[in-house]
Amino acid sequence: MRPIILAAAALVAASSAVHAADDLMKRSTELFAPIAGPGPEAKAASRTMIELGKSLYFDPRVSASGLISCNSCHNVGGGGVDGMETSVGHAWAKGPRNAPTVLNATFNASQFWDGRAPNLKEQAKGPVQAGVEMNNTPDRVEATLKSMPAYVAQFAKAFPKEKQPVTFDNMATAIAAFEATLVTPDAPFDRYLKGDAKALTAQQKKGLATFIDSGCASCHSGVNLGGGSFQKFGVAGDPPEAARPGADKGREKVTSNPDDAFVFRVPTLRNVALTAPYFHSGKIRSLDQAVRIMAESQLGKTLSDAEAADVVAFLDSLTGRQPQVTLPVLPPSTATTPAPSL
Ligand code: HEC
Ligand code: HEC
Known part of the structure; x- marks a missing residue:
């Protein structure tokens, strides 16, 4: 009898282990x-708009110094962060907070550590103007983008219904569309x-x-x-x-x-x-x-x-497939592009 009882006990133990495992998976789901897949801003956007957003994300001329892009502090090849305690921006200024990752940020219900921006689009306007980040103004960003015919053409294609497509607001829309593709x-x-x-x-x-x-x-x-x-x-x-x-x-x-x-x-x-x-x-x-x-x-x-x-x-186990991004070829500056200013 003994071996049979042992076998039965082993069977019960094995099946409760299976149940515990099933239960963990069920509770997890x-x-x-x-x-x-990509976030809502990308699903709503055209291929052209996402490509434009990618150029803007990687273009340091969005900053006053012409040195700092979104990617400087949110390195897409490095977990979407800069690895610094707190970020370093315009003229080596040290900001007050750590840079959160842009990867999967599209799925957050609000943006920033304190949630002060409701979504990616509103978020993107912040760092461009922040003194310790890119230290630029909406007018200067628009002047910079309008000085490059390739950008003017890209904005016109991305926002086909608009008479004046090169705006600070549309820049933010395009960047958000690109960011929503940065999922893992x-x-x-x-x-x-x-x-x-x-x-x-x-x-x-x-x-x-x-x-x-x-x-x-x-x-x-x-x-x-x-x-x-x-x-x-x-x-x-x-x-x-x-x-x-x-x-x-x-x-x-x-x-x-x-x-x-x-x-x-x-x-x-x-x-x-x-x-x-x-x-x-x-x-x-x-x-x-x-x-x-x-x-x-x-x-x-x-x-x-x-x-x-x-x-x-x-x-x-939460490290996902990292986005494979081909670096954009940026439109060349022209004689009317505002000079970098430090
Ligand atoms: C009551 C809500 C709450 C609970 C419970 C909680 N967390 Fe957090 N967690 C937070 C908040 C809020 C922050 C951000 C803190 C900050 O930096 O100000 C955070 C931050 C973190 C971070 C840092 C992430 C980063 O990118 O800097 C890790 C890691 C983390 N939590 C893991 C855990 C683990 C593991 C547990 C369970 C032992 C846990 N948390 C329980 C609210 C919570
Ligand atoms: C100088 C470094 C720096 C630059 C440049 C920068 N960021 Fe950030 N970013 C930060 C820091 C620091 C925070 C957190 C600030 C806070 O919460 O107060 C942040 C927050 C964010 C968040 C919110 C993520 C979350 O989980 O809440 C997103 C999204 C983001 N940045 C995207 C961008 C985009 C797009 C650009 C370019 C237009 C950009 N950043 C430029 C440093 C930077």
Whole structure:
């Protein structure tokens, strides 16, 4: 009898393991979603408009100095970030915050760490004018673009119904259309969500279970594992001053509501293994440390070394297929193109 009982017990154990695995996949599909394709701004745009947006994204002449493009701080070949603690812009000026990735930004419900722009188009107007970024003016950008016949022709094709297509506003529309193509599908986690149980390693599955069970997914959920809500950085207790310096109160500055002190838009965790350093402050270089700070400050939990390593392994599974972008050949400057100014 003995061997038979053992075999039956083994069968029960094996089938409950299968159930636990099925259950993890089912719970995951309820909380997260795979990337299905480009974002809405790209779906609504023509090929011509996306190509124009690409040129503008890579063109440093959108900045006053003629040196800084969107790609300077959001390197499409480098996780969509600059790797700096906080960005360096016009005349070597150091900005106040870390550059978030542009990859999959189209899926965020709002833009910037404090959510002050509602969408990619409105967002794109900010850095061009920011003194510590590109330090330009809408009029000067329009004069620059109008000075190059190739741009005038491209704008006319991209905005065929308009009499004066070369505008600052249309520049932002085109850039947003291009940015919405910068998505990273086919991450191991996407394949898992689509039913491939082998797409994650055993450790990544353990990390996923810890991520869900300890409460990370209450804020980091949806297609972007974040990007959808505003939350205080420090729900369960103040994070270390090094990670959350006191001077930047986040959303409080946008809403003037003291309840919004230290509230930030939850960032996406897609490609997070590529986007160090972390947090709006950019003070934390290690993902392991960022995960531990999150557990303490958002959930009041201390992760064991093994749990933290599992969660980091799971976060690695969020690195998707990086966009392959052919560099645009930019229209040549002409005699009337405003000279670079520093
Ligand atoms: C000097 C560096 C720099 C340049 C140049 C720059 N950015 Fe940024 N970008 C940043 C920083 C820093 C932030 C975050 C600022 C904040 O939240 O207050 C940001 C935020 C963003 C975001 C929001 C992402 C999110 O998750 O909220 C997008 C999208 C973006 N930039 C796109 C662009 C585009 C398009 C351009 C060119 C028109 C551009 N950036 C130029 C540094 C830069
Ligand atoms: C209550 C909401 C909430 C919970 C729960 C939460 N987070 Fe966060 N997470 C945030 C917010 C808000 C930020 C941005 C903080 C900042 O920089 O101001 C963030 C930032 C991060 C970052 C840095 C991302 C970057 O690009 O800089 C990582 C990594 C992260 N969270 C992982 C986790 C993990 C792992 C857990 C669970 C242990 C977790 N989070 C739980 C809200 C939350």
